[in-house]
Amino acid sequence: APGQTFGFVRWASNDYGTVLSRFDVLLAVGRGEPVTRFPHVTPGADVLLSISGWRKVQRVFGLIDAIEALGIDPCDVAPDHWRHIHNRLIAAEAPRPYSPERHSAWLARKALQS
Structure with a gap:
């Protein structure tokens, strides 16, 4: 459903071990x-x-x-946090941890947008 966040794992191996290991966090979008x-x-x-x-x-x-x-479903995490993790890991930096306060702020922002 549009707005749903989910993880997508791709993994493959051969006789010599793992040849592909990939993980994506995706956001389902609406038509168009x-x-x-x-x-x-x-x-x-x-x-x-x-x-x-x-x-x-x-x-x-x-x-x-x-x-x-923290008792938070990863599918409910702020999309901006997943982008932050992506950018920090690509830059070989440590991402900031997600917090209950950040999650509360995200839920409040999401409620205002709907």
Whole structure:
């Protein structure tokens, strides 16, 4: 459904081990909105985070675990935070942790926009 955030894992291996490790956080968009095409995602989605390489993917999984430890569903996290994580990891910097305060601010902003 439009506005829904979800994770998309792509992984492949051969006889020698992992050959592809990729994780994307995507935002479902409405009809007529610009999209990036992904296999098995119709019609496509807005990309919030796109990471490849097992070490980076593993790091994102750790960040997701930390969000879940706060009692927050990662699908409800502010889209801006996923973009922040993407940008920081691409720059080889540590992303800021997500907090209950930031989440409350996101929920308030989302309520005002609807």
